[in-house]
Amino acid sequence: MSMPDASKIPVVDLTEAQAKAELERLAAEIGAHDRRYYQEDAPTVSDAAYDALRRRNEEIEGRFPALVRADSPSRSVGAQPSQKFAKVRHTVPMLSLGNAFADAEVAEFVERVRRFLRLPADERAVFTAEPKIDGLSCTLRYENGRLVRGATRGDGTEGEDVTANVRTLADIPKELRGKNAPEICEVRGEVYMTKSAFLALNERQRAAGKQIFANPRNSAAGSLRQLDAAITASRPLGFFAYSWGEMSPMPAQTQSGMIKWFAARGFKINPLMQVCDSIDAMLVFHHEIEAQRGSLDYDIDGVVYKVDRLDWQERLGFVSRNPRWAIAHKFPAEKATTVVKDIDIQVGRTGALTPVAKLEPVTVGGVVVQNATLHNADEIERLGVRLGDTVTIQRAGDVIPQVLGVIMEKRPKSAKPYKFPSRCPCPLHTAVVRETTASGEEGAVARCTGEFACPHQKVEHLKHFVSRRAFDIEGLGEKQITLFFEQEWVTEPAQIFTLEPRNARIKLQEQEGFGEVSVRNLFNAIRARREIALERFIYALGMRHVGETTARALARGYGSWPAFHEACLRIAAGDAETRAEMDNLDQIGETVIDSIAAYFGEKHNRGIVERLTAQLKILDAEKPASDSAVAGKTVVFTGSLEKMTRDEAKAMAERLGAKVAGSVSQKTDYVVAGPGAGSKLGKAKDLGVAVLSEDEWFDLVRQGAS
Ligand code: IVH
Secondary structure, three states: OOOOHHHHHOOHHHHHHHHHHHHHHHHHHHHHHHHOOOOOOOOOOHHHHHHHHHHHHHHHHHHOOOOOOOOOOOOOOOOOOOOOOOEEOOOOEEEEEEEEOOHHEEEEEEEHHHHOOOOOOOOOOOOEEEEOOOOOEEEEEOOOOOOEEEOOOOOOEEEEEEEHOOOOOOOOOOOOOOOOOEEEEEEEEEEEEEEHHHHHHHHHHHHOOOOOOOOOHHHHHHOOOOHHHHHHOOOOOOOEEEEEEEOOOOOOOOOHHHHHHHOOOOOOOOOOOOOOHHHHHHHHHHHHHHHHHHHOOOOOOEEEEEEEHHHHHHHHHHEEOOOOOEEEEEEEOOOEEEEEEEEEEEEEEOOEEEEEEEEEEEEEEEEEEEEOOOOOOOHHHHHHHOEEEEEEEEEEOOOOEEEEEEEEHHOOOOOOOOOOOOEEEOOOOOEEEEEEOOOOOEEEOOOOOOOHHHHHHHHHHHHHOOOOOOOOOOOOOOOOOOOOOHHHOOOHHHHHHHHHHHHHHHHHOOOOOOOHHHHHHHHHHHOOOOOOEEEHHHHHHOOOOOHHHHHHHHHHHHHHHHHHHHHHHHHHHHOOOHHHHHHHHOOOHHHHHHHHHHHHHHHHHHHHHHHHOOEEEEEOOOOOOOOOOOOEEEEEOOOOOOOOHHHHHHHHHOOOOOOOOOOOOOOOOOEEEOOOOOOOHHHHHHHEEEEEOHHHHHHHHOOOOO
16 A cells, blocks of 8 residues: 655644654655755755745654654754864864064074073074965874874864865875874875966856855865865865874974975975074075065965974973964065045944045955055054055955055045044944053044944944854854844844844844855854853953953963852952952953953943853863873962073973962962072962972972873
8 A cells, every 4th residue: 555645734634654754755855955955055945945844844743752753854953064064173272373574583583492492502493494385274183094084273273074175185195104104193284276276276167157266275275175075176286294283103303304204104295394503594595485486386475484303392382372483484465556445434342443445456465455454543644645545555464454655646636635533433423532541642542432332332342252263153254243233133242142032033034145044054053152161252252451362361260150250240349359369360460450340340241241141151161181280280480490491481380280370379389489589489488388499399290290
């Protein structure tokens, strides 16, 4: 007996057997649509038709809960790749590099390294020097010699799983060459597209009416991040190995040794790399590479110097996201000339008014530029720029293009001087005030005094809240936030998390640029962010002077949101002891504390924070993994140290999970005192805090570190 076609029968009339067949059909059909949508970027049904299928599935399941299938589409909603690629947490963070522009900054870098390591004058410091490739960095994990995972850098902590894609690159071996492969080997480097391949690709894309890429870096990124690895395979991508993550055992003791080892194991390494043993040699290398820049078939934007000895790299460690043992020496920014059509005022998150020159579009270093910052009113005056002027602009890396100067010979008679507004361009037209500096002078920054009433500031706050280093909600960028704000769907952060239940009224899926699927993805992405790391959360609040590094220091210092929140409220209420405690945290000073006090001193902000935290689960700060005897302890260094510099001692203590404080309090566990220690030593004795000599400190540090 054949089953009647159940797809036409209303849900209320289905028999159990028909319902079972329907659920099976719907699972298969919705699954097929999902694949076409997510993996092939080629849906074959309208959003509305797709949604009707899902609704029917849910209704049937509502009537027959016992029939819900293991592979039901309703179960896979959360796991649906709302982000298209799976996320991968890096075993060792992927960091960025500090920049140097002038030769003198390179000399300072070398001096810093020498000072940190306390190198005697006759000890040579050797550096590798290599081109800085303008592509995207990737990490490749090999286990027992086999490639098991490829991931993009992402935010440095978490990237995207692009294993299938990297496997298609000819420069990336699927198996390490040679015998005795290390158990674990993570090779890092740059995926790039040659300039000639980029031009040819754009030619093909144009002919096919497809997306045109702005520059080789974008096209490399776009080509690697393809859900269909066959597309990646069709794009000519290269890979240079220059760094590593987890590696056991270590095959070499120097940077240059590691690079040679990569080559021996089957990787492409940059042929221009050199070893330099003086600042002069490094600068000569920089000039030589700059001279070759145009004739190389891949884009580079500078050179990178790295301390060659790996034991020194380890001692030098990191500051924030940058290694102390490496620096990027950038090439000068690219320049162009164009005409200023107008000057707009943008109001930032903190109310600062920034004039922006609207330009006749011009290509600078392969990118079309239409806006350039003029920073502030003083800068407009200094440049003497008028509307209609021809100006020189420059663009360096990812920074906003700047106006450098006016070409006076080209000034037309009609050029109009610009008058800086005295009122905010927001609908409130609030008065604009010039900030006064610490010395009482008028500062350069003009601010809108509207604060929370100023819609520009509000929307900028929201943009900051969802930005990459803050909540980073996929599908909720500046464009969407601006729309939601204008429609008054989201006027403060907490409302992002109440959007979904309010959508019955809002009907986001009916807005231009949205559909059933994208709205569902957005809600999934928002839901996924209801759990958030403490440091991200603190950063997302957007308090002035609380950037990423400060937020991290605060998160580590307080460990949990309740502890931090309480401290903030106390400080705002004028509690001196809590203030002193916060001041005691490394990297936290008066400016930050004043800003926190001001923020939590505002009733309006306290409300925003309360409504927001009610929607979230804020995860406690991760304790630095360490079995060292000093993990979690608070240490103060005082007097001069003889075995290492104060900076190095501090960095080492932090690496082992200790907190380094600037002054002694009841919370101090150890004071490490060298010769010449003064009042801090006295205070430690008064408070009964353990005082250690430098040697005793090293003995302590070695405990448990083995
Ligand atoms: S070393 C811990 N070497 O530059 C330092 N980076 O600004 C690891 N890059 O994310 C990076 N060429 O994408 C290094 N020869 C090179 C590089 C290079 C390009 C990129 C890389 C990194 C960024 C840092």
